[in-house]
Amino acid sequence: MNTCIEVKDLTKSFNGRTVVNGITFSVEKGEVFGLLGHNGAGKSTTIDLLLGLKKPDCGTGTIFGLEPSTNRKAVFERVGVQLQSSNYQKNIRVDELCKEMSALYENPEDYRRLLRIFSLEKLEKSRVDKLSGGERQKLSVALALINDPEIVFLDELTTGLDTAARREVWGHLKDLKKKGTTIFLTTHYMEEAESLCDRIFLIKDGKKITEGTVKEVIESSPYENLEEAYLWYMGEEAAI
Amino acid sequence: MKRFLKLYVIEQKLALRSGDMLIFGVAMPVGIMILINMIAGQKQAGEGFTYLQSSFASLIAVGICAAAFMGIPLTIADYRDKKILKHFFTTPCSPVWILGSDMLCGGVTALLSAVSVALVSVVFLGYEMMGNILAFIGSWLLTLVSMFSIGLLMASLCRTIKSVNAVTSLVYFPMLFLSGATIPYELFPSGLQKVANFLPLTQGIKLMKAVSMGIELENVWKIVLLLVGITAVSTVISVKTFRWE
Numbered sequence: 001m002n003t004c005i006e007v008k009d010l011t012k013s014f015n016g017r018t019v020v021n022g023i024t025f026s027v028e029k030g031e032v033f034g035l036l037g038h039n040g041a042g043k044s045t046t047i048d049l050l051l052g053l054k055k056p057d058c059g060t061g062t063i064f065g066l067e068p069s070t071n072r073k074a075v076f077e078r079v080g081v082q083l084q085s086s087n088y089q090k091n092i093r094v095d096e097l098c099k100e101m102s103a104l105y106e107n108p109e110d111y112r113r114l115l116r117i118f119s120l121e122k123l124e125k126s127r128v129d130k131l132s133g134g135e136r137q138k139l140s141v142a143l144a145l146i147n148d149p150e151i152v153f154l155d156e157l158t159t160g161l162d163t164a165a166r167r168e169v170w171g172h173l174k175d176l177k178k179k180g181t182t183i184f185l186t187t188h189y190m191e192e193a194e195s196l197c198d199r200i201f202l203i204k205d206g207k208k209i210t211e212g213t214v215k216e217v218i219e220s221s222p223y224e225n226l227e228e229a230y231l232w233y234m235g236e237e238a239a240i
Numbered sequence: 241m242k243r244f245l246k247l248y249v250i251e252q253k254l255a256l257r258s259g260d261m262l263i264f265g266v267a268m269p270v271g272i273m274i275l276i277n278m279i280a281g282q283k284q285a286g287e288g289f290t291y292l293q294s295s296f297a298s299l300i301a302v303g304i305c306a307a308a309f310m311g312i313p314l315t316i317a318d319y320r321d322k323k324i325l326k327h328f329f330t331t332p333c334s335p336v337w338i339l340g341s342d343m344l345c346g347g348v349t350a351l352l353s354a355v356s357v358a359l360v361s362v363v364f365l366g367y368e369m370m371g372n373i374l375a376f377i378g379s380w381l382l383t384l385v386s387m388f389s390i391g392l393l394m395a396s397l398c399r400t401i402k403s404v405n406a407v408t409s410l411v412y413f414p415m416l417f418l419s420g421a422t423i424p425y426e427l428f429p430s431g432l433q434k435v436a437n438f439l440p441l442t443q444g445i446k447l448m449k450a451v452s453m454g455i456e457l458e459n460v461w462k463i464v465l466l467l468v469g470i471t472a473v474s475t476v477i478s479v480k481t482f483r484w485e
Contacts, residue, residue, distance in 0.1 A: 051329075051330055052329075053330070072332060072334075076331050081327070081331075086327065088322065089251075089254055092254055100246070100250045101331075104328075104331040104332060104333040105332060106332070
């Protein structure tokens with residue numbers, strides 16, 4: 001195994017409020033890594049800092065040993081990203097969006113193949129804004145894979161999906177994992193973390209609470225499933 | 241380059257599909273051109289030139305006005321709001337690509353508009369340019385670049401979609417009606433002419449008019465310098481203040 005993502009002591013404040021506070025972790029190649037926490041816990045900011053979209057106050061985030069902000073070309077040819085609640089141009093069609101995204105990479109995948117995998121091929125000529133929530137989320141995952149990435153970042157990809165659509169997306173992610181793709185995801189659904197993640201990392205108010213495999217995290221709590229253990233870690237036992 | 245063109249072609253398709261630019265940038269100036277000619281085409285607008293001659297240069301600028309003060313800032317603000325610009329940061333390409341392709345779309349709108357107005361004027365209304373055509377194209381390009389830089393500045397300074405909407409309305413309509421682009425400048429009372437002179441587009445139109453009529457405007461160099469200055473200042477401020485999200 002070798003490390004492909006390394007985060008050291010990442011810290012970021014906005015207007016005096018520390019959103020990410022001394023976060024340190026690493027992700028091995030081929031691993032599914034889940035960053036878990038409530039809304040506003042600092043998950044998206046951690047991703048932004050790691051990807052070089054925001055400048056950290058201190059600490060570093062590297063991917064393949066490189067800082068993304070100064071090595072954009074080298075890093076992002078090999079990394080796919082789905083940002084939280086992605087929106088697209090007004091009136092754009094699925095095929096046009098795929099072509100536009102393909103144009104950004106040296107060796108893009110055949111987008112029609114990706115649409116087939118995600119059973120979106122019938123929607124190729126549809127307007128993106130006419131798609132259902134589930135179809136649009138599947139499309140955003142497909143777009144994150146358009147450069148056949150070695151690492152894919154998925155920020156709350158199943159928020160707002162119904163159970164069937166969520167399971168379908170999970171299925172695709174498991175296939176990706178079999179292929180050896182490293183997956184970095186954030187979620188606040190414990191079922192999702194349990195079903196997909198090799199390792200999870202819990203944060204609250206920008207600080208690390210615990211990390212480990214799902215089993216380890218459950219075992220070091222007094223509870224028997226991840227949802228209850230999660231609430232316990234978050235200090236919200238009253239909800240159990 | 242090939243990849244940039246692919247991106248541009250899709251952005252251009254989207255721009256044409258929305259239709260706004262074709263209506264405000266192309267159909268409107270052509271319609272006004274025909275209207276002005278029906279009302280007062282051969283009447284003298286000033287010493288030695290007709291309304292047709294005067295309005296030719298100004299209506300050719302309407303496409304620039306629509307692209308610079310509506311199309312470009314609205315598109316950039318929308319893409320920023322939708323995090324499309326941010327998404328470009330997570331690809332090997334720079335978001336400058338998408339800004340560039342949208343500026344190019346604006347340029348194509350302005351060109352389409354200018355060509356349509358010119359065709360209608362020459363073919364149907366019997367317009368003949370007295371001045372040098374190449375010099376006229378140069379003055380058009382200078383006006384385009386300087387106005388686009390102002391459009392970019394608007395997109396940079398406004399942080400939200402709401403403020404961009406408000407500012408585009410505040411800038412676009414006065415530029416459209418008071419710069420002489422649509423309502424002939426010669427019809428304004430002198431007080432209003434003085435106010436209009438403060439609008440950058442008025443200066444661009446004055447330059448284009450002077451060149452199209454072959455007039456040796458004594459302050460033509462002043463206008464050229466002014467437009468170059470506007471371009472430089474707006475571009476520097478936009479680049480310094482631009483926010484991707």
